[in-house]
Amino acid sequence: MNLKVIILAISAVAVGLVELIVGGILPTIAKDLNISIGTAGQLITVYALVYAIAGPVLLVLTSKMERKKVYLVSLLVFIAGNIMTYFSANFTYFMIARVVTAMSTALIVVLSLTIATKVVTPSQQARAVGLVYMGISSSLVLGVPLGILISDAFGWRVIFLIIAILAVGSFILISLFLEKMSGGDAIPLKVQFKALASLKMGSAQLATMFLLAGHYTVYAYLTPYLESNLQLNSTWVSAAYLVFGIAAISGGAVGGILSDKIGAKKSVLIVIGSFAVSLFVLPFSTFSIVLFTPIMIIWAMLSWAITPPQQSYLIQTDPSTADIQQSFNNSAIQVGISIGSAIGGIAMAQGGPVSNLPWIGSIVAIIALLCAMFSFSRPFISGESEQEKVQGRIKTEKA
Template sequence: MDFRVFILAISTITVGLVELIVGGILPIIADDLNISIGTAGQLISVYALVFAIAGPVLLSLTAKVERKKLYLITISVFFLGNIMTYFSPNFTFVMIARIITSMSGALAIVLSLTITARIVDAPSRAKALGYIVMGISSSLVLGVPLGILITNAFGWRSVFLGIAVLSIGSFILISIYLEKVPIGEAQPLSAQIKALGNKKIVFAHLATMFMLAGHYTIYAYFTPFLETNLHLNQYWISICYFLFGISAVGGGAFGGNLANWIGSKKSILIIIGAFALILFVLPYTTFSFPFFIVVMMIWGALSWSLAPPQQDYIIQSDPVSSDIHQSFNNSALQIGIAVGSGIGAVVLGKTDSVTSTATVGGFVVMIAFLCAVISLSIVSGKSKQVKETPVDTH
């Protein structure tokens, strides 16, 4: 695999850490800033909302800027946002800093995806995108325990100082190892908005959104699920999260390799279908802790396996507008996280049973499967010109 892909994946990990790393330290942040935990929680929700909007908009506004130069500028702004967080005297400044890091982080991740798609050959594209997704998933699932560990040792502000230092490393690596990347065919914002008129890709975005929504319907409430069904203490809950995180990190590579092997279209249906099945089965595996762990790790791997074949499929379906659609797909992921968390809250309020979140999540993923089927069944002019050929990687 091209060494530059690994550099971009490392940068993606650094940028992705900021989003959910505050999740496990909200009470400490709230106490230090003299605000409620609910108010502190806005640091997550506002970040996700800004991230979802900023990615496509900033990608469009910077369409004429050379990609490497833009990446370095973006990482610089990201660095400043984290330094601002470290020195922020109150909640208002922290929120402003979060908005800055969210906007720059969204653009950096989209650039990692789009640059990767350009610098590798088409047969290796899905696999390469899988490594970028590994970076995204690892930062999201491992950020929470990492944030707790650093906060306990050095205080919550040091978390953001550490991320700022890591971003310097990313800046240096990108400067040295990534050559200039052509901007490609620039499109005005109006034309890129019109790209959403492509129903084939819109349903692909919806598949991504409902897949993550189904996942977070239960994952957002995984701790009470473990406490209720398996009666685990904090030590074993931490072990479960760690194993889930390791599986999720590997899921991106699995999705990319599967797409290289059998093609992106088949991979999308297999991954979403298997994911729905796992969620339906999950509540019935708690009779045996070892058996539950195996099923849970499969769930974790599948949770981040969709992105590589989905991104590859989007590029095949509309090569001209692929950059903006990759950004939209990343936004759909963020919206799915927020929607899923909300659905889970409603389920808990209506049923008072955390076990039901898995079943409801399974039905939400079935909606994702239906959206994927609809997308794949639509034949567009662009897709007729692209013949997908599975690549033998052995």
């Protein structure tokens, strides 16, 4: 594979670590900053929300700028955000640092994906994008368990210093090996939102959002859940996160195979319905690690299995706006993470035990199932192709 794509994938690993690594060390952060675990969970909520909004907005604002320069500036901001996190003296300062890193990460990830397709031949573009996503996936799988171990040995702040150092390495590699690349025209945000306006497409995006919200109602607080319900120490919690991450990535492959065999619509319904059931039964298995582990693995696989059939459904429904719909689907994932971690934090702040979170997450997942069923029942209405509409609006705005 092209060396430049490998460098972009390495950069994706560095920046991808920041988002979810906080989840594994929430109790440690809460204790150090003298806040509740529910309040600490809002570090995930705000990060995901800023990420979801900043990605498409910053891409449009920087669309005409030279790509390498934008990438390097984003990395510098990302490094600064992690250094701020390392020195954060209180929760407010930490939250500001999370906003800075979320904005920079959102732009770095989308730039990594778009640049990867431009530095290879058309026949290699799919593999290039897959390699960058593999980098992001690797950071999600390895980041949390490694973060727990590093936090136990050296303190949680050292984690963000290490991430900053990794980003410095990415900055050097990008500076040396990536050539300058001119910007181009981006589809205006208001045009993008119009592609989302139909009930059919909008409710499909809501299905993704609510499924991830149900997932993160529990996953954002998995460490205190494992500690309080299964009495696991940090080593076993780290191992649980590693198993969870490997299962989640394999779930993406399972979702793709299922979609190919029985179709996108049936796959979406099966995945979401099974996901809701897995969360509902999870609390009944905590009396035994032997029983809990396979149910957790099923939950993990289903949490990522939704992406391939959902993306296929969006593309099949309206191929002319596939890029826009997939971009919004990524934002829907981040909004879902934000909502889910907020719901879990609120439930715990109200005095509810952490053991109740899977049931709450299951209810949220059922809402996702209803949204998907509603989307499938709606007809797709289109006069002229959406691509022609988008192109026409861009020409009109330029004139």
